[in-house]
Amino acid sequence: MKTEETTAAGSTITRRRFIATAGSLGIVITAGSFVPKFLMAKDGEEIAIDPQQITAWVKLDKDGRLTIYNPAAEMGQGSMTALAVIIAEELDADWKLVHIENAPVIPETYGMQWSGKLGGPMITAGSRTIRGYYSNLRQAGAQARYILMYNAAQKWGVPISSLKTEPGEVVNRDNNKRMTFGEIVAFAKIPDAIPQIAEKDMKRPENFRLIGKVLPRFDVPLKVDGSAQFGMDIQVPGMVYGAITRSPVFGSTPTLLNENEVRETEGLVDIVPLDHGIGVVANTFEQALKAKRKLQIKWSDGAKAEKFDSEMVYADYHNMVHDDSLKGKELLNTGDAANAIKSAHKTYDWEYRNDFLYHARMEPMNAVVSVAADGKTAEAWAGTQAPDADQSAIAEVLKIDPSKVMFHNCYLGGGFGGRQVEFSAEAAVLSNKVRRPVKLVWTREDDLQYGSYRPISLQRMQAGVDQKGNLLGWRHYIAGPDQRLQGGAVPMAYYKIPNQYVELRLTDHGVRTVYWRSVSHGPNKFAQEAFLDEIAFDQKIDPYQYRRRMMLELPRHLTILDKVATMCNWTTAPAKGRARGIACSDYGGSYTAGVVEISLDRQSGKIRVHHVWAAFDAGVVIQPDNAIAQMEGGIVMGISSVLNESITFKNGKVQQSNFHDYPILRMADAPESIEISQIPSSAPPTSMGELSLPLMGGAIANAFLKLTGKPLRHMPFTGEKVLAVLEG
């Protein structure tokens, strides 16, 4: 069995050692919040690294090949390539010679920037990867470049100031002599002191060669020939397969009623009871599934979720947001909203609802864990958003130190929030019991019914306006479970609105909830934007102009809004039977505005989104085509969730089970075109992955209002609900 002392699959770096590629010389160049240190290794030599002090980001070989270590999970967002581009830009690398490897799981060194320093958790979430690593990785690249120039200067006996770099080469400005980076590696020495490179000595955005240019993603070729390794694809010699039946009502505990019968299943290796389910391990996955199907389990009574009915709960929420004796958590309070509304010329007071949502990542949860015969070490493979947390969870199951768990992060077949830990911990329990490598696979039904969902919520929106329809006061009450997931997305930095008050009234139903792409932005931006549109509609003001009025003093935002209005030809009416809706949103320091064009089948109530336009400002964009892909993906997932998706609970049990009753958007219902425009900027990069999705709820509701004169206030806007609204 492999242990921590061997290398990660195909990797030249581990928690403890850096291994130079055989037959060449490598330099590990380090950076981060610590005093930089540099290491060299010759011909396959292995050298110890001290994870407390060393942050290895790149390795340069004699043939010029540059390996860049990727600290983030690659789940489709493309940051694996973008992070490498940031280093390569400042290093002035020849992109053709760049190769990307996953960094080992060492949060102390590769962890996300957390309160200003690297070394936080290795979590890929909240669209923080690029903004969180940008300045440190530029520094790493700039210092690596310094070392190369320093060595070339020594060799030629010239001052370093007489040198410059061109892609992959150091060039002497005076005589145009050149040396490739690979040639330098052959004699390179690490200078005694490596200066911290000041911002003014780094490349200016207008001189970027790689950042902001269209470079193909590193992982794409592996994803068109089937060779990319997802957690699901890992094969380990001697591996057996696990499956688990988990609590249908979260919190209930199992008693297996027919152990003997299940043990007779062909190929069965073992039955493993867990707190939240019964696991079976068998020689093949299909045998494990057969054993799983045979399980007869009695579930304990008394779980908190047992009586929960998600369709009934809206009535409670309605009461909660109208009960003046309640006081929840204040999320925003500027001016005096209550009085401003009371004394307004006209007031509005509406409710918006959002059902639970499921992630529906195409790759169901899974993990391979191999616990050593003595139980003292383990090796594990999974696609996770937080490999260090998975590593710790496995260690906790085995009661060993996390450093004894060699964890390999794999490509993730979708992340979208909260894909981490529990599958790894479960696989560790199974493997620990059978002391063989176990591949645990969740079936689609397992994944859907034991999901952790975007929580249900109800939003009560109140506003008061003056005679011209200008907002004087704004109140927003949110009711639902899980503060982490409900309390964001409240400020609207892109609108000037006086007197705002926002309050969260929490509930708890004992069901599982977790981050879901864009988190609170999905429901809260829907409520804000749909409500604004209804006010504009009532005031007979064009919804674009209405938003514009609130942006007049905010030029950055106005640029985005005007851009999208131009892109879609807002002032020209769409074809008959079509209507457009507009919405604004933000995420993690980025801003966007979008327009959808819809039609409606009045027989079935089905809404069809034909075209989408969006403009965004996310600061410097590292990989523009990939940023566009993220906008497109968020739009499609947004439309899917807004039109079709709903998880409902009855007696604490999820009522849906697979894609027939949890339909995610198919190609026939995807927009015919999505047009994205990036507003150029030299500000530091901000978030991309969750920016566009929150536009869809508002924009679609607003287009529907325009088309029919009726508001949609409950997501998803299924045919059934739409028909009810049309009749109502």
Next chain:
Amino acid sequence: MKTSFKLNGKQVQVETAPDATLLWTLRDTLQMTGTKFGCGVSLCGACTVHLDGMAVRACVTSISMVAGRSVTTIEGLAEKELHPLQEAWIEEQVPQCGYCQSGQIMQAAALLQANPRPNREQIVSHMNGVLCRCGTYVRIVKAIESAASKSEKQ
């Protein structure tokens, strides 16, 4: 039970349970993991392969059905160079997470086999059974259109 069939042009024989599916036989017995598991019940298309040139869902294809027939997976779609669709997929930078893309490409390849110059509606109706959660549909259509127009020019 022993079953013989052609896999990506080579004769193979596998020993499985009689009710084994092609999907898990490919993935676990033959260690060909390019074909993905997404739903297990023919709802998502992630497991799409070709059986005698037709796109089928491997998760609901029993191993007995493939005896003596020819199966092509993403690993065997192209021999030396990439298939024009794979090239177009790279050109358009279609994949995000990539998990659905083997199924997408295999489904598209069966279409072009039967209809080298499909129009947009034909593409959409043929591809509709293959889900993509990352939302790459717009690029998939572009990639198929571009592969089709390129092969027509040649």
